[in-house]
Amino acid sequence: MLVVRGSGVEGATANGPHVLTVALEDYYHVGAFNRLIQRGQWYRFERRIERATERTLDLLDEYGATATFFVLGWVADTLPELCVRILEEPAPELEHLVPQAPPGLSAPVNTILGWGKWGVLVCGVAGLLICGGKMAIGHRNRATFAADGATGVPWVLAGLSLAAVASAIVGVFL
Secondary structure: OOOEEEEOOOOOOOEEEEOOEEEEOHHOOOHHHOOOOOOHHHOOOOOOOHHHHHHHHHHHHHOOOOOOEHHHHHHHHHHHHHHHHOOOOOOOOOHHOOOOOOOOOOHHHHHHHHHHHHHHHHHHHHHHHHHHHHHHHHHHHHOOHHHHHHHHHHHHEEEEEEHHHHHHHHHOOO
């Protein structure tokens, strides 16, 4: 679970913004203890995470800093009030995190995607015509040829669907 706290990235310098991330997990959650402490036994240990998180939040408030909190799923399930406490301040605007194409690259990539879409469409139509032809030829005394044509139709349709979804996903990021 990702929880963002604060009103933006503070402390920008000539070297760029300072970014702070906090991983919310207790000492017994560490992967190095996996063989010694199984997940089903975590409830038996003293929880220090609330006190440590409160201290971290106090420090952030004291210095006017912001942070991104990565909350272990078990912690979020067991201590939902801790996540609520982290979210007491509004989250920063995250528009700058939306992936965008490098400047000047959008037009050529869109052209290539457009050609690719047409190419996939032409190949799909050709594939369906070939499958239909096999089924028509196989209808006359060649049952296996007809079966090969019939089994090819779902593959052609799956390929067309996959290409359509892929181009839509790539289009979202440009």
